[in-house]
Amino acid sequence: NAGVTQTPKFQVLKTGQSMTLQCAQDMNHNSMYWYRQDPGMGLRLIYYSASEGTTDKGEVPNGYNVSRLNKREFSLRLESAAPSQTSVYFCASRRYTGTGGIRGNQPQHFGDGTRLSIL
Amino acid sequence: DAKTTQPTSMDCAEGRAANLPCNHSTISGNEYVYWYRQIHSQGPQYIIHGLKNNETNEMASLIITEDRKSSTLILPHATLRDTAVYYCIVITGNQFYFGTGTSLTVIP
Numbered sequence: 532n533a534g535v536t537q538t539p540k541f542q543v544l545k546t547g548q549s550m551t552l553q554c555a556q557d558m559n560h561n562s563m564y565w566y567r568q569d570p571g572m573g574l575r576l577i578y579y580s581a582s583e584g585t586t587d588k589g590e591v592p593n594g595y596n597v598s599r600l601n602k603r604e605f606s607l608r609l610e611s612a613a614p615s616q617t618s619v620y621f622c623a624s625r626r627y628t629g630t631g632g633i634r635g636n637q638p639q640h641f642g643d644g645t646r647l648s649i650l
Numbered sequence: 651d652a653k654t655t656q657p658t659s660m661d662c663a664e665g666r667a668a669n670l671p672c673n674h675s676t677i678s679g680n681e682y683v684y685w686y687r688q689i690h691s692q693g694p695q696y697i698i699h700g701l702k703n704n705e706t707n708e709m710a711s712l713i714i715t716e717d718r719k720s721s722t723l724i725l726p727h728a729t730l731r732d733t734a735v736y737y738c739i740v741i742t743g744n745q746f747y748f749g750t751g752t753s754l755t756v757i758p
Contacts (some may be wrong), residue, residue: 562744568691573737573748573749573750574748576745576746581744589745590747623693627744638696638699639694639696639746641693641694642693643692643693644691644692644693
C-alpha cells in the first residue's frame with residue numbers, strides 16, 4: 532500500500548519551461564489536493580478536486596493548471612515556469628463526502644513532495 | 651485569512667508532556683479541528699481531529715474547550731523524534747488552511 536506517490540521528487544527548470552507534476556493515490560479517495568510550501572511558511576492550497584471530473588481553485592491558483600485524470604491520479608501543470616514558482620509541492624488525498632460527522636470528515640494523506648527549482 | 655492562531659515556537663523536555671495550544675475563536679458549529687505535524691520537509695503527517703469531544707489516539711490527545719474557541723494538543727511523553735512543526739487547522743468544507751504552525755523542539 533503506497534499511499535500517495537508523487538513524481539518526480541526533484542526537478543530543475545529554466546524560466547519559461549513547462550512541466551507536469553504527477554500524483555497518484557491507491558486509497559480509493561475521492562478528493563485530491565495540490566499544495567505549495569515556500570521556505571518558513573505553511574502549505575498553501577493551489578487546486579483541489581473534490582471528486583473525479585471536478586476541479587476548483589484554492590488560495591494560489593495563478594500560473595497553474597490541473598487535471599483529474601481518473602479517480603487515482605491528479606496532475607499539476609506549470610505552463611511557463613517562473614522563479615516565483617520555486618517551491619516544494621505536495622499532493623494529498625482524502626475521503627470526503629460532505630455529509631458531516633466522522634465518516635464524512637477524514638484526514639488528508641500526503642505524498643513526500645516534489646522539490647522544484649526554477650532558474 | 652487565518653482561522654487559527656498558534657505560538658510560533660515552543661520547547662519541551664524529553665519525557666515530559668508537550669502541550670500545544672491553538673486558538674480558533676471564529677470556528678463554526680460544524681467545523682472540525684485537525685492537527686498535523688511536519689518533520690523537516692517531509693509531507694505533513696496526520697495526528698488527530700475532533701469536533702467538540704476530547705479525543706485520544708496512539709499518538710496524542712486533543713482537548714477542545716467547551717465553547718470550542720480553543721484546543722490543546724497533548725503529546726504525553728515527548729521524544730526527540732517529536733521535534734517538528736505542528737499545525738492546527740480548522741476545516742471549511744473541503745479546503746484545509748495550514749497557517750505557519752508551532753515549531754516544537756524537544757530538548758534532551
